[in-house]
Amino acid sequence: MTLNLSLADQIALELRADIIGGRLLPGMPLIEVDLVKAYNASRNTIREALHRLGQEGLTRYVRNKGVMVRRLEREEVRDLFVVRRTLELQAIAQSGPLADAQSDRMQSAIEATTLARExxxxxxxxxxxxxxxxxxVGLMGSPLFDEFFAQVIAQxxxxxxxxxxxxxxxxxxxERDHEIYTLLVNNHTLAASEAMSLYLDDSERLSLALFDHS
Incomplete structure (x- = not known):
């Protein structure tokens, strides 16, 4: 699917990528004048990009402070895991044997994780x-789900x-990502689904526990 993105869309995508990459953290201000210089864009274009990020749940306007990267609430985290279970478990359930390209993309992500841990x-x-x-999620072959899930992982x-x-x-x-990958490569769909379900249960529990210390 080919999209002709506006400059505002491109800037919003880059800022979202900075959030996913951990370069923009909760509570950080997104200052219009700095973004205008960084992207050589008009104020209106920057405002449009920030509005898009707000629609994606990634930024919030704070009175007298401007636009800031959001801090999520406990119930929002619960909702994110409802979405994760729906999409990731469905993707596994309907997946057949992995195509080479699908396997390669997953393996590349795991290798990148391994290097980062080292x-x-x-x-x-x-x-x-x-x-x-x-x-x-990409196993479903749905560009709409891919785009939606990119917003989910940014949150x-x-x-x-x-x-x-x-x-x-x-x-x-x-190790748990690698286990799921190995099960998918070997076409053990049911076992992969069970492993993913346990993974998401544990990830949700630990994510919600972060609010106990905030």
């Missing part, structure tokens, strides 16, 4: 793990940033 770059570990789960990234100990929070997931 560097002890825990922020990158979280990012690449989310990319792996984006590839899971999840804002949740994970709240972990007081990123290493402890991110350490368990690489």
């Amino acid at each position: 560097r002890e770059d825990w922020r990158a570990v979280a990012t690449h793990s989310l990319v792996f789960h984006q590839q899971i 999840l990234r804002l949740v994970f940033c709240a972990a007081p100990d990123e290493q402890r929070f991110q350490s368990p997931w690489l």
Whole structure:
């Protein structure tokens, strides 16, 4: 699917990528004048891009402070995991044997996660793990779901940033991602679905626990 993106759309996508990459953190201000210079764009274009991010649940206007990267609430996190279960489990349930390209994309995400863990770059570990789960949803072959899930993982990234100990929070997931990948490669769909269901239960529990310390 080819899209002719406006400049505002492109800027919104880049800012979303900065959120997914852990470069924009909850509570950070998005200052219009700085963005105008950074993107060589008009104020109206920047406002339009920020409005798009607001519609995606990634930014919030704060009176007397301007637009800031959002902090999510507990119930919003619960809702994100409702979405994750719906999309990721359905993607696995309807997947057949992985095509080479699908397998390669998943393997690349896991390899990137592994390298980030070796560097002890825990922020990158979280990012690449989310990319792996984006590839899971990609098994449905739906550009609309792909776009929607990109917004979901950007919101999840804002949740994970709240972990007081990123290493402890991110350490368990690489092996579990690899387990799910191996099951999918071997076409063990039911076992992969069960592993993913347990994964999401544990991830939700730990994500909600972050609010107990905030």
